[in-house]
Amino acid sequence: MSVVSFLSSRHAGIGRHVLYVLRSNPVTAVAAVGAAALLFIALFGPLMVPYDPLASDVPIALQAPSAEHWAGTDQLGRDILSRLLWATRLDLAIALSAVGLSFAVGAVIGGFCGYVGGRLDRWVGRFVDVLMAFPLFVLAMAMVAALGNRVENIVVATAVINLPFYIRFARAEVNVRRNAGWVEASRACGDSHLSVVLRVLLPNVLPAMAVQISLNLGWAILNAAGLSFIGLGVTPPTPEWGIMVAEGARFITTGKWWLVSFPGIGLMLTVLCFNLLGDGLRDILDPNMRT
Amino acid sequence: MLAGIVRRVGRRLLASLPALLGVVVVTFTLMRVLPGDPAVFFASGPSAGREEIEELRHSMGLDKPIPVQLVRYLGEIVRGDFGRSMTTGQRVVQDIRNRLPASLELTVTALFIALLLSLPLGMVAALRPGSMVDHAVRLLCTLGVCMPTFVSGLLLIYAFYYLLGWAPDPTARIDIFASPPPDITGFYLIDFAITGDSEGWWAAFRQLLLPAVTMALFVLAPLARMTRASMLAVLGSDFIRTAHAMGLSRFRVIVTYALRNALLPVLTIMGIVFSTMLGANVLVEKVFSWPGVASYALDALLASDYAPVQAFVLLMAAIFVLVNVIIDILYGIADPRVSVA
Numbered sequence: 001m002s003v004v005s006f007l008s009s010r011h012a013g014i015g016r017h018v019l020y021v022l023r024s025n026p027v028t029a030v031a032a033v034g035a036a037a038l039l040f041i042a043l044f045g046p047l048m049v050p051y052d053p054l055a056s057d058v059p060i061a062l063q064a065p066s067a068e069h070w071a072g073t074d075q076l077g078r079d080i081l082s083r084l085l086w087a088t089r090l091d092l093a094i095a096l097s098a099v100g101l102s103f104a105v106g107a108v109i110g111g112f113c114g115y116v117g118g119r120l121d122r123w124v125g126r127f128v129d130v131l132m133a134f135p136l137f138v139l140a141m142a143m144v145a146a147l148g149n150r151v152e153n154i155v156v157a158t159a160v161i162n163l164p165f166y167i168r169f170a171r172a173e174v175n176v177r178r179n180a181g182w183v184e185a186s187r188a189c190g191d192s193h194l195s196v197v198l199r200v201l202l203p204n205v206l207p208a209m210a211v212q213i214s215l216n217l218g219w220a221i222l223n224a225a226g227l228s229f230i231g232l233g234v235t236p237p238t239p240e241w242g243i244m245v246a247e248g249a250r251f252i253t254t255g256k257w258w259l260v261s262f263p264g265i266g267l268m269l270t271v272l273c274f275n276l277l278g279d280g281l282r283d284i285l286d287p288n289m290r291t
Numbered sequence: 292m293l294a295g296i297v298r299r300v301g302r303r304l305l306a307s308l309p310a311l312l313g314v315v316v317v318t319f320t321l322m323r324v325l326p327g328d329p330a331v332f333f334a335s336g337p338s339a340g341r342e343e344i345e346e347l348r349h350s351m352g353l354d355k356p357i358p359v360q361l362v363r364y365l366g367e368i369v370r371g372d373f374g375r376s377m378t379t380g381q382r383v384v385q386d387i388r389n390r391l392p393a394s395l396e397l398t399v400t401a402l403f404i405a406l407l408l409s410l411p412l413g414m415v416a417a418l419r420p421g422s423m424v425d426h427a428v429r430l431l432c433t434l435g436v437c438m439p440t441f442v443s444g445l446l447l448i449y450a451f452y453y454l455l456g457w458a459p460d461p462t463a464r465i466d467i468f469a470s471p472p473p474d475i476t477g478f479y480l481i482d483f484a485i486t487g488d489s490e491g492w493w494a495a496f497r498q499l500l501l502p503a504v505t506m507a508l509f510v511l512a513p514l515a516r517m518t519r520a521s522m523l524a525v526l527g528s529d530f531i532r533t534a535h536a537m538g539l540s541r542f543r544v545i546v547t548y549a550l551r552n553a554l555l556p557v558l559t560i561m562g563i564v565f566s567t568m569l570g571a572n573v574l575v576e577k578v579f580s581w582p583g584v585a586s587y588a589l590d591a592l593l594a595s596d597y598a599p600v601q602a603f604v605l606l607m608a609a610i611f612v613l614v615n616v617i618i619d620i621l622y623g624i625a626d627p628r629v630s631v632a
Contacts, residue, residue, distance in 0.1 A: 130313030135607045137570030138588075142600060145592045146321040222439050226574055229441050230589055245442055249578065252445045253461070255453045264442030271437040 018284055028280025034273035042089040051079035053086040053239045062251065065258055072258035074247065080262055083239035087263070090240050091270070094151065095220040098158035099213055105159070106166025107209065111197050113167070114174030121171070128164045136161040140223060144232040154233035158220050169212055173205040207285045214278030218271035225267055241267045296623065300616055307612040314608040315368065315601075319361050322597035368605075374598035378591055383602045387584055391606075392477025393464055394576070394583030398568050400480075400499055401506035405564075409511050410557075413518025414550065417526060428515060435512035440571045444505040444578040451501060458501045459494070462580045469494050502579040509571050510564045514557065521556040525549045555626055562615045569607050 022029045041048075051069075057077035065072040071080035113121040131139075143157040177183060178201070186200045187193075225242030228234040234243050241263040248259025348354045352363055367374070373383040416428040451458040464479055465471055472482035472491055480499070483492035525531065526549055534544045569585075576586040588603035590596075 126309065127313075130310050130317065134314060134317075134604065135566055135569040135611065137567075137573060138604055138607055141573065141589070141592060142318060142321050142604060145595070145600075146324045218437065225439055226441065229439075230573065230577055231593060242439075242441075245439075245445065249441075249445055252449050253453060255449070257446075257449050260442065260445045260449070264439065264446065267439050267442065268434075268437045271439075272433070275433065275437060 031273050031276035042092045045085035049082035049085050051082040053083040071262045087239040094224045098155045098220050102159040102162035106163050107170045110167040110170025111174045114171040115197050131164045211282040218274040303616045318601050318604045373602040376599045377596040390584045396478045400503040404507035405510045409514035413515040416519045417522035432512035440509045441574045517557050522553040525553045565614045
């Protein structure tokens with residue numbers, strides 16, 4: 001069998017497996033479509049919005065949803081639907097960059113710890129323990145406050161509180177593989193340790209970590225929205241889901257439900273999509289872990 | 292047995308000291324980077340002269356290098372001195388002592404509600420896997436983890452305060468027209484119960500219910516999921532089949548034999564659950580204007596007032612360590628196979 005036909009048959013096998021899983025679990029397909037829709041809104045949402053998300057129109061403030069304003073208007077008369085769609089880009093960007101940053105740093109640190117072991121492993125392990133001893137949301141709060149009240153710092157804070165999970169995960173996964181035959185083989189071929197970790201071990205661990213990423217994305221979104229809800233990071237009038245809920249909170253006791261509900265539903269659906277996608281990915285990659 | 296437990300607890304507490312020290316150092320460094328100069332704040336006013344501010348900086352030790360300040364701070368912590376809050380003007384220890392019961396009452400009630408709901412739900416789902424009930428519980432869990440606490444809290448307020456009018460005004464621990472109970476334990480429900488004031492107890496309970504349910508919903512999912520998974524595993528094991536074969540009643544098998552064994556994994560994740568609840572406290576207290584330690588720390592944080600924030604973070608870490616030790620002991624009691632020595 002030539003290499004090419006071997007590869008293509010292998011891919012067909014994976015494709016069939018993916019199709020099989022999707023058919024037996026249509027929820028994953030729905031979640032994938034949902035995630036794609038979210039990305040589409042994030043990219044093109046600002047082009048689709050009916051109104052300027054920052055333009056206030058006080059005479060029509062606090063109006064319930066109507067044919068003109070599908071999600072109603074807020075306390076300054078801004079169109080909530082427009083703000084909601086605009087906010088998708090910022091919220092997804094925060095979550096994706098935080099998780100990406102956390103993943104990149106965590107995988108490399110954890111990978112080296114699992115591969116090298118010894119003193120490095122012990123010290124990093126201790127550092128991770130300290131990080132885990134914090135109530136993580138509180139740590140994120142303190143970090144944003146200390147680093148400065150900016151969006152970039154929400155990303156950094158969310159990345160740091162995700163870091164322990166990635167370090168531990170990558171460490172454990174690399175540790176069980178470090179003495180495998182194919183790792184030995186690459187070393188015997190003259191690969192340096194650096195190259196073994198970065199080009200042999202980490203790519204092998206990647207599929208398992210992809211599941212972790214997808215599951216963490218939802219958590220990252222909730223964390224970032226929580227931070228902006230308590231007044232950290234994003235400043236008004238920037239449209240962002242957490243801050244929209246915070247601004248609407250004042251009007252909930254007088255029955256203005258639409259200010260809170262729509263950004264709340266946006267948050268919930270986004271997290272739901274990524275969580276379901278993570279579950280589905282896990283089913284595809286590792287059928288043993290199904291619950 | 293008892294000596295074994297004491298030794299085990301002592302060892303666990305000792306082992307957690309480096310982590311706690313790490314927490315103090317990290318928080319201290321973070322807080323020193325915070326913008327804002329406490330000396331300016333403590334000076335007599337905006338018109339205070341440079342000399343006065345310098346004097347204050349010197350007396351507060353702010354002119355020394357950060358490592359020196361850190362050592363000084365550690366010494367103060369050991370003596371139980373956490374400094375003074377700039378926003379309330381009181382000693383931080385005093386402020387926290389006043390506000391901690393509110394937070395603990397909320398968290399413990401929420402945990403209680405969550406266990407009360409999640410254990411039966413997980414059990415029922417495990418008894419009939421694949422049934423409608425199982426799917427309903429899974430749906431509930433999936434949605435539960437997706438809902439941000441601050442949104443579910445606000446929606447509960449909308450439903451139960453605005454629409455139905457069952458819940459009281461979500462502004463504090465007790466109605467502004469009612470008088471708080473005498474300060475015995477600081478836990479309103481216990482204090483009202485001690486003084487025998489059933490009306491006050493009911494008022495405090497109504498006030499507590501909505502925020503507690505909000506927080507319980509947040510941790511319902513992991514608890515119910517874990518109960519279901521471990522119950523399923525236990526129900527499939529040999530000793531359950533034997534118990535059935537011996538003709539024991541279904542109730543006896545499930546509650547006496549299966550549940551006790553299924554609870555162990557649930558106990559293990561309680562530490563994580565409690566930790567997430569401590570974090571969620573910040574959001575829930577903000578939504579319900581609950582006068583607890585988390586909202587105190589948040590106000591201090593937003594005002595660049597770092598003494599309360601440091602004390603708060605250390606307190607949270609200490610509670611977290613303590614809870615884990617307690618879980619460890621409970622685990623040893625629930626499962627005698629775990630060596631206590």
